[in-house]
Amino acid sequence: MYSSKAYSAAGETAPLAVSTISRRDPAENDVQMDILFCGICHSDLHQVRNEWKSVMPTVYPCVPGHEIVGRVARVGSGVKKFKAGDIAAVGCVVDSDRTCPECKSGLEQFCPNLTLTYNFPDKHTGGVTYGGYSDSIVVDERFVLKVPSGLDLAGAAPLLCAGITTYSPLKHWGVTKGKKVGVVGLGGLGHMGVKIAHALGAHVVVFTTSPKKKDDALRLGADEVVVSSSANEMQKHMSSFDFILDAVSADHDINAYIQLLRRDGNLTLVGAPSKPLAVAAFGLLFGRRSLSGSPIGGLPETQEMLDFCGKHKITADVEVIPIQKVNEAYDRLLKSDVKYRFSIDMASLKSA
Numbered sequence: 001m002y003s004s005k006a007y008s009a010a011g012e013t014a015p016l017a018v019s020t021i022s023r024r025d026p027a028e029n030d031v032q033m034d035i036l037f038c039g040i041c042h043s044d045l046h047q048v049r050n051e052w053k054s055v056m057p058t059v060y061p062c063v064p065g066h067e068i069v070g071r072v073a074r075v076g077s078g079v080k081k082f083k084a085g086d087i088a089a090v091g092c093v094v095d096s097d098r099t100c101p102e103c104k105s106g107l108e109q110f111c112p113n114l115t116l117t118y119n120f121p122d123k124h125t126g127g128v129t130y131g132g133y134s135d136s137i138v139v140d141e142r143f144v145l146k147v148p149s150g151l152d153l154a155g156a157a158p159l160l161c162a163g164i165t166t167y168s169p170l171k172h173w174g175v176t177k178g179k180k181v182g183v184v185g186l187g188g189l190g191h192m193g194v195k196i197a198h199a200l201g202a203h204v205v206v207f208t209t210s211p212k213k214k215d216d217a218l219r220l221g222a223d224e225v226v227v228s229s230s231a232n233e234m235q236k237h238m239s240s241f242d243f244i245l246d247a248v249s250a251d252h253d254i255n256a257y258i259q260l261l262r263r264d265g266n267l268t269l270v271g272a273p274s275k276p277l278a279v280a281a282f283g284l285l286f287g288r289r290s291l292s293g294s295p296i297g298g299l300p301e302t303q304e305m306l307d308f309c310g311k312h313k314i315t316a317d318v319e320v321i322p323i324q325k326v327n328e329a330y331d332r333l334l335k336s337d338v339k340y341r342f343s344i345d346m347a348s349l350k351s352a
């Protein structure tokens with residue numbers, strides 16, 4: 001084992017603060033990375049504050065972070081894909097059983113024995129996994145991804161969660177040129193959804209509660225922007241969408257969006273509010289519409305998404321911050337005040 005510097009939360013009301021954690025020395029198939037950038041996902045905030053206690057209770061101390069880009073520091077003797085000095089990335093999954101039908105299909109996100117990057121039982125240390133708000137991480141090479149050259153690394157980090165979480169359902173639901181796609185909530189996930197749906201050729205409509213984000217939405221690739229508090233603007237889009245991606249982090253009325261789907265249209269939730277959302281049956285019955293959810297993505301699709309973003313020069317729009325500003329960033333995230341993802345410059349941890 002070796003020591004790694006990290007930012008962790010000691011309890012659900014405690015701020016994140018500097019701490020020291022233990023990481024395993026790299027085994028045969030492991031890659032040890034020096035972390036360069038880590039995105040701040042709203043899931044980090046939900047988890048740190050134990051807002052998902054009924055599904056995934058938080059074990060403290062909690063080191064969040066699953067949008068990780070770093071430089072390979074050393075590798076185990078069996079590692080083939082990476083060597084010291086390479087730029088590499090780690091997302092939300094760091095292990096799975098590799099033998100179940102889901103893993104065999106490259107859908108590790110559905111493996112019944114998967115290990116998430118933080119707050120999950122760690123088979124190696126016996127404790128829980130610690131995420132990317134740290135200077136170093138050790139991960140089996142199977143769960144380490146290649147970052148296409150030419151992408152800004154601070155902006156590439158959020159692809160590892162916000163990118164794949166939006167790419168996967170857009171692909172699954174057949175979003176292509178000619179489809180009308182809605183994106184609800186212009187935050188970290190939402191703005192990646194807009195960029196990716198636009199690159200896939202769709203007609204993209206953003207739904208936002210923040211009128212001041214209108215110009216940005218258009219710049220990011222939206223064809224139209226609707227301020228969701230305007231009943232009149234909402235009405236214009238009734239029964240017209242092939243697909244709507246809902247990336248809202250808090251309680252909201254999803255029925256207002258279900259009504260906007262055309263026959264057989266689908267609304268997929270990627271947002272994970274802590275409380276159940278109310279669904280009106282008739283919105284689904286009329287038009288045979290469907291409501292689904294989608295979690296992150298598997299390893300092959302995550303690499304496919306990274307390569308797609310490399311080809312289309314897509315990264316997140318980031319506000320790069322030192323780790324010392326992480327608590328302030330969480331407060332701003334709760335006010336929907338980020339353009340459009342915080343990315344922590346992990347070099348700042350040296351002086352913490």
Ligand code: NAP
Nearest residue numbers: 042043185186187188189208209210249250271272295296
């Ligand atoms: P974020 O950056 O905070 O964005 C959330 C956006 O939702 C805000 O920017 C805001 O957009 C909108 N919003 C916030 N509060 C709202 C309210 N009360 N009513 C209506 N709209 C509201 O968060 P994120 O990192 O994108 O994450 C979004 C959600 O996805 C979180 O719940 C997160 O845990 C979840 N998530 C799920 C997965 C998965 O695998 N499915 C992966 C990652 C994250 P506007 O200002 O435009 O209205």
Ligand code: ZN
Nearest residue numbers: 041043161162
């Ligand atoms: Zn995330």
